[in-house]
Amino acid sequence: MSGLKLFHTTKSGVTEVAPRLAEVEADVQGLVEAHMETLLDVRFLASEYGTGPVHGGRVDSLGLDENGAPVIVEYKRGVDAGVINQGLFYLSWLVDHRVEFEHLVRDRLGAMAASQVLWSGPRLICVAGDFTRYDVHAVREHRRSIDLVRYRLFGSDLLGLETVASVSGGTLAPRRARRRAVARAGADLRDASMAELAHAVDEVLLGLGDGVNRVERKQYRAYQRLWNFACVCPPQRSKLLVYLKADPKEVDLVPGFTRDVTGLGHHGTGDLEVQLRTPRDVERAQDLFRASYAAA
Structure with a gap:
């Protein structure tokens, strides 16, 4: 190699x-x-x-x-x-x-x-x-x-x-167009801050490298290199759930922020669940995002 x-x-x-x-x-x-x-x-x-x-x-x-x-x-x-x-x-x-x-x-x-x-x-x-x-x-x-x-x-x-x-297939939309698309998707949320949070996560995950592809499924949005490294579920009222391929056993789990979901049913792929509620949580999660990206 x-x-x-x-x-x-x-x-x-x-x-x-x-x-x-x-x-x-x-x-x-x-x-x-x-x-x-x-x-x-x-x-x-x-x-x-x-x-x-x-x-x-x-x-x-x-x-x-x-x-x-x-x-x-x-x-x-x-x-x-x-x-x-x-x-x-x-x-x-x-x-x-x-x-x-x-x-x-x-x-x-x-x-x-x-x-x-x-x-x-x-x-x-x-x-x-x-x-x-x-x-x-x-x-x-x-x-x-x-x-x-x-x-x-x-x-x-x-x-x-x-x-x-x-x-990925097709041409990715410009960053500003992606921002508008994410905003439209979140326009009907009762809490508009969740739409902004979803946009922030989208920007971070797409920005991890040139080879990041985004795949839309009904139940989740996957971010992949050769395989998925992150799956983002539709925003809930007060939190956004992200599932990562990072090994939960190698992470210091924090109640209310990270959780080992190995063997538990959920949409998307990955055994580490990250719960995001604020922009500060997105910053806290960036090392986990990078670790999962590197593993893919």
Whole structure:
């Protein structure tokens, strides 16, 4: 991985663990598919899925991400200039075959998951040994949700993944337009301060990095890099609930501010609940936001 060195430490010193590529592309695909939810937060649906006689190809992997968005994953052992175009070709096929995909989701994950597929944001994830600067530029020119993920193998049992580029579908509205949208969404709140609080959280989360994508669901708004790092629920009368991927066991929980919701049902994803009531709470939560962003 670019700029990363891994060392094995012992009492007698340190030894560098040299990075390497897989022997064949199928090795990368098999490893990711076997652990797709852990590695990409995507539920695995199918491998080498045939696209029929018209398209005449096979999608490497099909999946469904944590927000319900359809996902195509394409793999390359090393650098391959065609991986993005190939993935976009299959992404177009996917959008044209929604019913077929929903049947697949129903068969694998059940009727509830099939009824909640988020077609506003289908995604392409390209996993490869490396990407060129032209690849990174290309994904920024497409109005699709595309993630470029570089892999490296270390030793016999270590895998490294690095997000090289992550672009959401479409063009994000200017910051002022986003402010108006958030204000409109909160205009019917009995407490107008909650609308301002929601805007402040939106600004902070989007400002954590260039690769932050925002996904709208009915029950929550997700902020993601390769996977969700924060989910914001609609404002309540006196508080705003944010769920983070930060590990609650590594946080000094404060009653009325942070709570471990591991195993408890709630909208969105993440086991750390943050309760925001005032702008001061947003400031207090920023270290938690950054920790969750870094973990994603």
